[in-house]
Amino acid sequence: MLTAEQRRAKIGAVFRVSSGNFLEMYDFMVYGYYASYIGKTFFPAESEFASLMLSLATFGAGYLMRPLGALLLGSYIDRKGRRAGLILTLALMAVGTLTIALTPGYAVLGPVAPLLVVIGRLLQGLSAGVELGGVSIYLSEISTPGNRGFYCSWQSASQQVAVMFAALIGVALTMLLPPEEMTRWGWRVPLLIGCLIIPLILFLRRSLQETEEFQHRKHRPSGREVLSIIAANWRLVVVGMMLSIMTTTTFYLITAYTPTFGRQALHLAVQDNLLVTLCVGFSNFLWLPIGGALSDRIGRRPLLLLIPTLALVTAYPAMSWLVAEPTFGKLLMVELWFSFFFGIYNGAMIPLLAEMMPAEVRTAGFSLAFSLATAIFGGFTPAVCTYLIEMTGNRASPGLWLSLAAAISLTAAIAVRRVTKADKQQASVAADAVPAAVGK
Template structure:
């Protein structure tokens, strides 16, 4: 594949990954409104917790999707797998966008929303793995970090797009209208771009690595290999805990944290999230390229040490004097740490997993980690409510950084 072909393929693959994260971000940004629509209780904390719990429930389906869809993709090919996950994801998004509120259909409303989130989680269990493995296999060894970074960079486009739409909607709609129906608009916008994404992915070429696989692995072989390589999967889980926790702290949780905890305006919190997405979009490819030059492990160790030294103090500084400027500064600093770590971690995970089960192994490690990291908004909300310390997200991020540091110290690339 030519250099131009790699760039075109990277854009085609990343576009679908962008839709997955866009849907996740919209749910996180409007968790309070979604909680009021589908889980009305009269208690704002309970509604928010139920909404965040439903948000997190989707992550519980990821390991199942990773094993079932991952093994299927390792058999049918990367290209067909990317089309399949996009189809499943689209159905889940449409369910969330069109389900009537609790006051209209009662208990059926939260059940349908939960089913939509579970389907999204099932497809997402292998979407990110398929995307990352595809990009890793079309890249050259000297540009692998840079090319794979576009998987995460595409997610930042989703973060920024969802936040920008949110800023625009809060400008033209009243808070009551946003709570009543305005939050559905971003989801419907996501549904409208699905046909374009299907067209882009249909034209993908299969990777040479998969073409040269003479006999694709069967499910039994995949499961046996996962059991044999449990240390690699475990290392991958620790590695991904850091990247998913830091990602959700600075993106999905920021609007709720800014408005509910720091008492800033919703518009200001979404604007900060927009800036974080744009910063990550620039930084991720830069750090991915840096990992190609200096090595993955050096970047992983440096970024986790920075997180351990600064996350807790930065959050205490922020909550001591909340303001738009302080929230922006704190989130951008954490975004630098996240981008440095993620720029090396995602590509490194493709390099430590055996090639025959690369999609399944990557997806399983990532999915099991997101079963914890994906609940970051729920955990942070609970920690603050229980302890009364508004800086607890910094403690949660520090714990994730310890996991990432251990993974970086014990991991080794798989011998090719």
């Protein structure tokens, strides 16, 4: 039982470590919300669709850097410590955000402008490749017995605060500025606000204490050891990636893609789309700790089987019902239903992913699995859904994309117990063998 002082210390640690996760998600959401404006500024093309696709492809390109960030920065965190690594990821995110916010448009710099934006996105992606994993592992290692799911849920919950904050700013801007001013300079305001928050979050992160579990660890693996242990447990990484596909796809579908989907496909008012996104962020914030706490009580696997099954049965019918006669109320209902999927599933999946990975490479393994899911599936959700609607003419096709993600994650949930048991046995062998091999 924790004393009052210990409880306050735990709450403070959760707040400080999650603050950087807030900024990481805020910056990513802002780009997704204003993709059409960014496309017109940096990617002028012969059609609005082409301009938007170039902007969304750049949004997705940041995710291609995530696996590299997971290995490089995840290895650094597993060697040097959770605190040092989380400060480094925040610094990289800050540089990427400043680059995008301050780069003049195509009309001023020509082809150099989109190149700089891509570089900024790649830096953001490199940082984000380990940010979520680093925070999740930190929370799992400071959690009290029997509450790991609940503790880990606050990593994702902090992201929902970012979703709501970005949406609120968007609602205010669209009410205050006409569309031409939003295109000219208004979309930069949320990014600049994110830049102003950076010093505060850096201060909070610098006051983090290293986790006791990491401090007590006798062996700190080298970069070569990290790669060897991960290679020996590649099946864990693959299953972890498959488990993560459901959560990454659902999240980007109901947050980053909602303003674009509502405006481009449903022709709803910009304010309505952002208001729906705001409600989704609040709904996610409520469901995540419930999902985490529920997984602590009944186990992770039952929830990981239930939610993908529900998504398979209802995702496409729900989207078909929405697009038949789009309204603000129907969009809100569908998005809140998908929000339930995300919150409960993610609340169980994140702690399981932390528990699956060998202790020596917990951050790198977790981050690699999650970042691969994001790079291959989740991060490109806005671009894929936009393309599917354009090519098929079926505005409900994003429901098929979500159904495919659910099928993949359901397959992984069925297989996870067998694969985890087999690979954890191999992990202990690899961990013992690698130091001896390196010393030869």
